[in-house]
Amino acid sequence: MIPTVITRFAPSPSGSLHIGGARTALFCWAFARHVDATGGRGSFLLRMEDTDQARSSEASAKAILEDLAWLGIDWDEGPALAFDGREIGGDPRGVGPWEQSRRAETYDKYFAKLFDHGLAYPAFETPEELAAIRAEAQARKETFRYTQRADYDHGKAMERMAREEHVLRLKVPPEPIVVRDEVLGEIRFTSEHFDDFVIRKKDGFPTYHFAVVVDDALMGVTHVLRGQEHLNNTPKHVALQRALGFDTPVYAHMPLIFNEKGAKMSKRERDQAARQAVREAKMTASPVGSIAQGEFDAWLRDKTKQLGHDELEALAAHLHLALPEVSVDDFRRAGYLPAVICNFIALLGWTPSKHEDGSDREKFGMDFLGCDFELERIGKTNARFDRVKLAAFNQDALAALSDDGFLAAWRTWAERYDEELVTALGAERMALLAGSVKPRVKTLSEGRGIVAFALSAPGAYDAKAVEKVLRKGEPSGVDMLRTFDREVLQPWEGAFAHEAVEAAIAKWCEIKGTKAGAIAQPLRVAITGGTVSPPIGMTLAAVGLDEVRERIARCIEAVAAMPK
RNA sequence: GGCCCUAUCGUCUAGCCAGGUCAGGACGCCAGGUUUUCAUCCUGGAAACCGGGGUUCGAAUCCCCGUAGGGUCACCA
Numbered sequence: 001m002i003p004t005v006i007t008r009f010a011p012s013p014s015g016s017l018h019i020g021g022a023r024t025a026l027f028c029w030a031f032a033r034h035v036d037a038t039g040g041r042g043s044f045l046l047r048m049e050d051t052d053q054a055r056s057s058e059a060s061a062k063a064i065l066e067d068l069a070w071l072g073i074d075w076d077e078g079p080a081l082a083f084d085g086r087e088i089g090g091d092p093r094g095v096g097p098w099e100q101s102r103r104a105e106t107y108d109k110y111f112a113k114l115f116d117h118g119l120a121y122p123a124f125e126t127p128e129e130l131a132a133i134r135a136e137a138q139a140r141k142e143t144f145r146y147t148q149r150a151d152y153d154h155g156k157a158m159e160r161m162a163r164e165e166h167v168l169r170l171k172v173p174p175e176p177i178v179v180r181d182e183v184l185g186e187i188r189f190t191s192e193h194f195d196d197f198v199i200r201k202k203d204g205f206p207t208y209h210f211a212v213v214v215d216d217a218l219m220g221v222t223h224v225l226r227g228q229e230h231l232n233n234t235p236k237h238v239a240l241q242r243a244l245g246f247d248t249p250v251y252a253h254m255p256l257i258f259n260e261k262g263a264k265m266s267k268r269e270r271d272q273a274a275r276q277a278v279r280e281a282k283m284t285a286s287p288v289g290s291i292a293q294g295e296f297d298a299w300l301r302d303k304t305k306q307l308g309h310d311e312l313e314a315l316a317a318h319l320h321l322a323l324p325e326v327s328v329d330d331f332r333r334a335g336y337l338p339a340v341i342c343n344f345i346a347l348l349g350w351t352p353s354k355h356e357d358g359s360d361r362e363k364f365g366m367d368f369l370g371c372d373f374e375l376e377r378i379g380k381t382n383a384r385f386d387r388v389k390l391a392a393f394n395q396d397a398l399a400a401l402s403d404d405g406f407l408a409a410w411r412t413w414a415e416r417y418d419e420e421l422v423t424a425l426g427a428e429r430m431a432l433l434a435g436s437v438k439p440r441v442k443t444l445s446e447g448r449g450i451v452a453f454a455l456s457a458p459g460a461y462d463a464k465a466v467e468k469v470l471r472k473g474e475p476s477g478v479d480m481l482r483t484f485d486r487e488v489l490q491p492w493e494g495a496f497a498h499e500a501v502e503a504a505i506a507k508w509c510e511i512k513g514t515k516a517g518a519i520a521q522p523l524r525v526a527i528t529g530g531t532v533s534p535p536i537g538m539t540l541a542a543v544g545l546d547e548v549r550e551r552i553a554r555c556i557e558a559v560a561a562m563p564k
Numbered sequence: 565g566g567c568c569c570u571a572u573c574g575u576c577u578a579g580c581c582a583g584g585u586c587a588g589g590a591c592g593c594c595a596g597g598u599u600u601u602c603a604u605c606c607u608g609g610a611a612a613c614c615g616g617g618g619u620u621c622g623a624a625u626c627c628c629c630g631u632a633g634g635g636u637c638a639c640c641a
Contacts, residue, residue: 014641134638138565141566184568193566193568198639201639209641211641228636230636232567232568253569255634264634351578359588362590363590379577380569380571381570381577381634382570388592389575393590393591395604399604439605469601518600520601524600524601533601533602
């Protein structure tokens with residue numbers, strides 16, 4: 001059965017998949033699934049726009065594929081990828097290849113068609129010449145538009161083409177173009193606002209505008225969902241479709257995702273944050289070995305320059321700076337759940353249907369999104385990316401997991417991004433602590449902080465806690481620790497398990513006629529150095545009997561040595 | 565600067581298209597409560613229709629003008 005609706009996501013493999021791209025892909029995916037759910041047949045296809053030879057890389061293409069797959073955004077047609085037991089992609093209709101760099105023959109055919117019909121013509125100005133003309137126009141406060149020169153001579157142009165570098169431009173007819181957009185309505189562009197734009201670069205590759213129109217048409221794309229930054233490109237694409245005799249697909253331009261500052265979220269955000277911190281710290285020498293001084297200077301001066309991921313992380317660590325997550329991979333490393341990311345970004349610019357009882361819906365999974373996604377509920381206003389709310393969503397989702405489910409997610413994450421934690425903690429203690437970590441973290445990466453006490457003895461004791469919990473009172477906390485150690489820990493028999501410890505503490509307190517806090521807090525300080533930790537039984541069990549007694553002894557000693 | 569888009573709590577938004585509700589929800593914030601700490605959890609609260617004109621008995625909702633924000637102006641995509 002031939003799909004009735006075909007959507008596509010066509011990233012440029014020149015970096016990592018950022019959150020805005022992920023949302024575009026998600027909406028394209030969701031719309032295709034929605035068509036499936038309503039009796040039609042939808043297909044979501046993935047294409048790589050790699051016509052920029054200098055910037056594109058295969059590594060980036062692969063990473064983008066993986067990021068999408070990890071998010072659960074599977075493409076029906078496109079590059080093949082095996083991920084997590086799923087076989088994604090393929091070419092059931094035979095409309096590939098999916099990399100534009102491999103479609104040169106196809107483009108050449110359509111270039112020839114346009115050229116033969118006099119709808120495209122060569123131009124010989126160099127980029128420098130064009131830049132000069134633009135600068136002149138700008139000095140006169142005019143906008144430069146390229147139109148065919150009055151003295152254009154086709155015969156001469158043909159001759160020059162054979163021996164001179166040139167581009168191909170589309171001869172755009174002087175008529176207004178009305179774009180029908182599913183989100184924004186009808187938008188009228190008058191002809192004086194677009195020019196004879198380049199469709200083939202001097203290296204022979206098509207420009208984005210040309211490739212996108214040809215590929216969308218040949219691949220049967222029926223619905224183009226993309227960000228509003230493309231709105232001004234649309235009349236160009238429509239002009240091209242007319243020249244080539246293609247149908248115009250349905251367009252839906254969605255609102256942009258903004259950063260905290262209210263500007264379009266950009267891949268350069270992390271570098272900007274780091275650069276600002278460096279300036280504020282008045283740092284001039286590269287503090288990280290892997291960043292050469294020359295590179296550091298250039299990066300500091302040129303705000304378009306980006307450092308490698310690891311270099312940037314190292315620099316941020318040196319500055320004690322938390323870099324904002326921008327790409328899908330950033331969020332993955334930080335320990336956000338893919339379903340939460342999808343849920344959250346779906347809410348940026350789109351609203352789900354209400355619950356049956358009329359109340360607002362906010363939390364939902366991919367299955368629901370695939371059924372519920374309708375174009376008419378896409379909004380028009382740009383949305384600020386609220387990291388705090390995303391974190392709250394992630395925390396809720398984590399908390400909703402069963403203990404085993406959380407453990408699995410935590411371990412999978414740690415095995416990939418914090419191998420040392422897995423080794424140091426061990427499978428058993430990780431399982432023991434998972435239930436305590438679960439309600440205390442917003443992201444999986446925060447787990448390490450919660451279990452830090454189990455990894456090593458405190459290096460120092462919080463002064464305030466020592467004063468309040470260990471020194472004050474009669475008997476003092478230190479006295480309580482001594483007695484507790486002597487009466488409960490020293491004679492301990494059997495497994496030193498969470499519940500057993502908890503029960504022993506409760507019983508001991510009853511006998512002593514004190515509140516549980518009177519011993520729990522001193523124990524916390526002795527074991528962790530501070531007053532905050534998981535339930536006391538769990539805290540002790542995770543550390544182990546011998547180590548607990550050792551830490552108590554060391555704490556008592558340390559407190560005695562501390563100044564009052 | 566030209567063109568294009570947009571405008572409801574601090575933020576994401578419902579309500580607008582088919583004018584009439586104390587303008588609803590979520591995150592955050594504040595105040596209580598539960599709890600051996602922290603976190604979780606529960607209850608309550610403050611918090612918005614950008615401004616000005618119209619149309620109308622009645623405007624967040626329709627129209628116009630301002631203002632503000634954003635996007636875009638490449639041989640990048």
